[in-house]
Amino acid sequence: MTIPRLSIFAILISAGLAGNAVAADAPAAKHAITHEDVWLMKRVGAPLPSPDGKWAVFSVTDPAYDSKEQWSDLWIKSLTDDTPARRLTFSKGGESGANWSPDSRQLVFVAKRDGDDAAQLYRIDVAAGGEAQRLTTLTLGARQPKFSPDGKQLLFVSDIYPGNAGEEDVKKSAKERKDRKYTARAYETFPPRFFDKWLDDKKVRLFVMDADAGAKPRDLLAGSKLAALPGFGGGQGDEGQSLDAIWSQDGKAVVFSASTNRDEAARAAGYTQIFSMAAAGGEPQQLTQDKHSYHGLKFSADGKTLFTLTEAEEEGKVYDVTRIASFAWPLNNPTPKVLTATLDRSISRFVLPGGSNRIVFSYEHAGLEQLHSINYAGGDLRDEASLPTGSIGSLAAGGKAMVGVWESAINPPEVYAFGNGAPKRLTSFNTERAAGIDWQAPEHFWFKASDGRMIHNMIVKPANFDPAKKYPLFAVIHGGAANMWRDQFVIRWNYHLLAQPGYVVLLTDYKGSTGYGEEFARAIQGDPLKGPGDEVNEAVDEAVKKYSYVDGSRLAAGGASYGGHLANWLQATTTRYKAFVSHAGEMDLVMQWGSSDSIHGREVNSGGPVWGDKAVWREQSPVMQAGNHAKGTGFTTPILISVGELDYRVPANNALMNYATQHRLNVPAKLLVFPDENHWILKGDNSRYFYSEVHGWLAKYLK
Template structure:
């Protein structure tokens, strides 16, 4: 619901900025966080974590003068939660100002080429789906709705001359007009039956059953009441049974951008999505004329491309690319480029010699370098290279923490930086010491008694270097002994990062008086392609051995750890490994398993993705390969009689809407614990998916975890 209050004009913002109060003027802009005296600091609470303002990714204006970003005012009751757009000058020290006053929130923000207007996606009064709205930042006033489509609109992009918008939406099979879409939606709503029908993979994704909706690209004039035009209707491309985009929370997506002259659209699409259960799917690049016509395939390989961007001079197309190497479980994302207009379908892989996966990249106007970030050893920092390739150069970043977004406009470069003790804030990265531009959470963070993680490494028997972090509780006293809770990350293709998190907040887990150990076992990202691939044919045993060694190394290194009081837990792949530890060792006093698999074959058949699991095992479930049985936790149940596993009390939690690791795994887990008379507790969240993301559910989850650990560790 929108407020009748008018959005301030840019002139009004400038006047207001000149009248900033002394309190605002005194806010620090240096990178160091605000500090508080030790006596004023308190142990972290769930309320402190949950109610931190959530600062979203900034979008820099093309002229480099402004950044717009979303800020969520969180609440335990979702009805009380607000999300609005804020604007911050990049040319002076004025405080950021709120641009919108709507409870529903805005997403997919895009600046007009002249830096005077914004478009974004929002669901406001009368909207049954998210629509595109335009806000005149200079003149002020209410945002104006530009689309009214039955299936909504997503990811708007301005044409270079600012006259039209490109966006994605959906249709139903056979639809040619918006009237057709509306009629199809009406018919489905009025059906007397509720059955779903499928003939190809996959029936569901993450926490949603998929429907027969089909993704499309649309163009619309950048004004109210204009009629959008489906750019792919009638093309041969969309008739292919495997046509589609990447799955996301709002449906399938096609990464699409205008060509520099505004006469065509470049986008990525898959054409073998129907084969996802038996082959890797890959997204190739296509070109469709803005005037209409058949889509032309630009690339002729089996790589995947995304994050498309043109250089400022329009002569180079950049993308992130996955090699999709046959028979391998992981490829690092590499920066690729094509001369434009495209003279060769083969990309130039600019970061071919860099054994790290590029998270994001930007192309500052007039710059001769591309700036990007990648993970390494718990951190994510800035790097750059010449736009034509060459040596990678480290750019000024903060010494700790992680960069989680980047945007450039003109010569300005802004992004979000955070660490485990510094919740996200907007920073300017201008080739020197990063400068904090916002202070939404700094004062609150300064009142919490927490310490930055401590890093250490150890070497495995096969020579692998393993990175770890430990987190200490409030009021830490090195003379005391503390139980150790080793927390295992999901993925496995992810990494423990020095960042502020909601779902398994390191300091909240440590708060009762535990040392938290975070080990990047083999299979983790941030250490190169081979490291991430090394779990192939060894999905659980090898990683678990390294987690156990990490515990041993931490006990040897830190005399304040009580080696007789150990616990372990994790979620998703971390839940898989928690189940494996419970099945194969009795060294831990308590286990916590969220969204953890019990049987590799069941997970292959019921999860929303199966082919990658088959590649990881080396063959299909019926191949007779021993890994399918030997590394399924349920198949280790005989360890109970041997005294080597299935003895440790276990807390099992699951979201009923989780289709990534379906709830049947948790039910099987609980059943075997009951069969073997092992102390166990099962928590089922009917309204949660792969993550526990609702406020009161999260608070209850943490209380149950802490209660379980206290029962068996203290």
């Protein structure tokens, strides 16, 4: 059934459910967190303010255990008053990639609706109301739309097949592929797969079209020498490759970042350069001439400065901090001015609020992510008003308005306004449910490791916590390794749900973690598992010593991805733990190098190729420590092993080797295989089963 829409201005004062609804009844007694609490929290997407700063649009997913019952729609919130947020779309398929017209009256977004074989661009008139109108009907769909500065055109990303010259060719190629009688895949490029997908031969392209239904899109890169390069492409994501592209302020040019060395992925670091081309078409001009990476392009309001995020892509290094840089526009000098060169932190995101010459940005540090700013010249670094705990997960500016999503471990995501005094919460989708849970904010502590590094940790306590009691400790190890435990609400490894049966959860940012500077993140180079594993062990020692309620005789450890790697390493090298949990964990560095979807970074981290003389390939592969079993120093502790069969980042052969090793050594082990999951467990019932198995495994050996 189609639900008619009124003018948004009328809807905003009409009756109905609101994002900011307040329960009239007194709150019920608090309860220990359940899987339903975690899974059914509404998932609030990144808000985008209108250019006039009066509105913010964002997605809200209403989750369900049955994916057929799950809804995701766009919501809109006034930024000038306290009128509750209201639903803007009513489509079960969901929307993404929303972008405002310059006059703040229309929105374009991406959706796959009835009759669409691929996601298409839709436009809705926010001011006048009415149904969303489909703008594109491309065979391979459309994504990442952006209005031109005059609102008359749209820039977006789509794909073609090799040799296609237009949409008719694309349609013909798609039919040929659909009609094939064989199912084989053929590859001459690397990698052949990504996370949970075998890649195809589509080629990413930039398109421009008039912002009207029925308008014909133009492939800006058609016939260009740039697009013909074997290494041309964009960043790989779930929906294909992406090209970070924006309009110049006068609307006459398109500026974008793209890679020209994707064909070297197996033997070199990838990098993205900045290009410009006329909106009418022609050969793109390469503006930067280095081997850095650039993304997150933004123009200043006057169009005279181009800002970007950049990484140096330093050869032979496993990690580079992300910095803010700028270029005078038109870009005649290809050397960037790095504005955060003295700040040893990776910038997550930045915005350019109207009416200001300051850049507002966020970065990770010690479990938090807060706001900071510098001026356009890169000076006068300041801390901006932020909440004292938690993390900012998105940030966008429109006019003088600045909005984003903030969350913490005990405050699921909500939309907030920033930049005008203390942050102000604009939505309350999850506040009532969160208020009914018995949980405490994580407690932070630091210690000095034996290698001299200061290591940050968080402690999470279970419901009904009694400091006079003794609790088993579960050391949960984050993935990455270029990652950081954050004070945030997590679905896949929710801290409080892991602690719920009566465990204290320890979260340690071992060396290799982000949020502590470039050297700290690079410190695992040549030492991928032993050094981080030692620091996890030392963190456990510190927690036992520091907190009287931790029972040092009942310890467990586990994690996923790189955290799974470390769990396997600890099982192979120590007997101090009573149980392990390893999800998507590697067992053999050589096998992981050859079977995963990313290999060059693994060579850099280990100091050379697998056929070289670097001992780390053998000495830090968990399976190669199987001889420790006879010595009684490892591979004796019971382990729960889990894997998604569609995981191509840490393929399932690692879990199978792990399980085989345990049985060969007669170690208690259990293997969970999820045929329909990838690197993460993303389906509701699978997630509930996974948590129940983790709880059951820990209870068996810790209680």
